[in-house]
Amino acid sequence: MTHQIKCKSISKVFYGDGVRTFAVDGVDLTFEEGEFVSIVGTSGSGKSTFLSLLGALDSPTSGEIIYGNESIHKRNRKQLSDFRFENIGFIFQQFHLLPTLTALENVMAPLFARKVSYDKRKRAEELLTQMGLEDKFHSLPSQLSGGQQQRVAIARAMVHEPSWLLADEPTGNLDTETGEIIFDLISTLNKEKSCGVIFVTHDPALAKRAERQIEMKDGKVTHDQRSIIYV
Numbered sequence: 001m002t003h004q005i006k007c008k009s010i011s012k013v014f015y016g017d018g019v020r021t022f023a024v025d026g027v028d029l030t031f032e033e034g035e036f037v038s039i040v041g042t043s044g045s046g047k048s049t050f051l052s053l054l055g056a057l058d059s060p061t062s063g064e065i066i067y068g069n070e071s072i073h074k075r076n077r078k079q080l081s082d083f084r085f086e087n088i089g090f091i092f093q094q095f096h097l098l099p100t101l102t103a104l105e106n107v108m109a110p111l112f113a114r115k116v117s118y119d120k121r122k123r124a125e126e127l128l129t130q131m132g133l134e135d136k137f138h139s140l141p142s143q144l145s146g147g148q149q150q151r152v153a154i155a156r157a158m159v160h161e162p163s164w165l166l167a168d169e170p171t172g173n174l175d176t177e178t179g180e181i182i183f184d185l186i187s188t189l190n191k192e193k194s195c196g197v198i199f200v201t202h203d204p205a206l207a208k209r210a211e212r213q214i215e216m217k218d219g220k221v222t223h224d225q226r227s228i229i230y231v
């Protein structure tokens with residue numbers, strides 16, 4: 001199957017305190033396999049909600065998301081979990097590493113109870129090495145800097161070789177220089193592993209470095225632009 005993601009008129013409505021919020025409001029977009037896309041927008045414009053719909057962490061109130069040729073929201077919980085395992089890697093602003101596990105164990109964690117054809121430990125070691133953490137296999141998250149923790153989180157997101165890496169403010173907790181390093185690592189994964197990337201950022205300079213830039217406002221897409229120069 002192709003790894004295209006097609007959003008057909010998707011909306012996500014939240015109800016609370018008698019108020020209806022259209023967090024995502026009728027978005028029609030197609031992401032082509034292997035694309036590198038940034039999403040910007042003011043706080044509350046729906047970026048995180050949109051990303052969680054794309055990653056099948058949540059389902060739209062209306063509309064549908066089609067991966068390849070298949071609408072994913074017809075799947076049951078187990079099938080959705082398998083779908084995410086096969087296709088999606090997530091990175092968040094707050095790393096979300098398990099504090100009692102070492103870097104290596106954190107990277108191997110998504111493979112727990114999964115049958116795979118490769119050596120899990122070897123795969124995790126290779127990825128941590130690629131992230132420049134070959135001397136940190138046995139460190140706990142508390143013994144690592146923010147940038148190092150995010151690199152562990154990237155290795156964990158990539159361990160099952162997803163076709164899409166979805167990143168919600170991956171550099172938001174890091175200083176500019178460390179943020180650049182993380183961005184470069186993600187960019188390298190996009191090119192070398194042909195893994196599509198969709199990342200949410202508040203940083204306009206980073207957003208501009210993506211191949212395609214999307215801007216959201218009030219749950220709608222207000223700009224969708226492709227760069228001529230891609231660095």
Ligand SMILES: Nc1ncnc2c1ncn2[C@@H]1O[C@H](COP(=O)(O)OP(=O)(O)OP(=O)(O)O)[C@@H](O)[C@H]1O
Pocket residue numbers: 014015016021022023041042043044045046047048049050
């Ligand atoms: N679980 C929820 N219940 C109710 N409202 C929600 C929920 N999640 C998000 N919202 C609302 O939906 C809108 C979009 O939120 P979202 O977190 O997607 O925005 P965002 O662009 O990612 O914001 P930020 O840049 O601040 O992270 C906001 O008005 C928010 O208050």
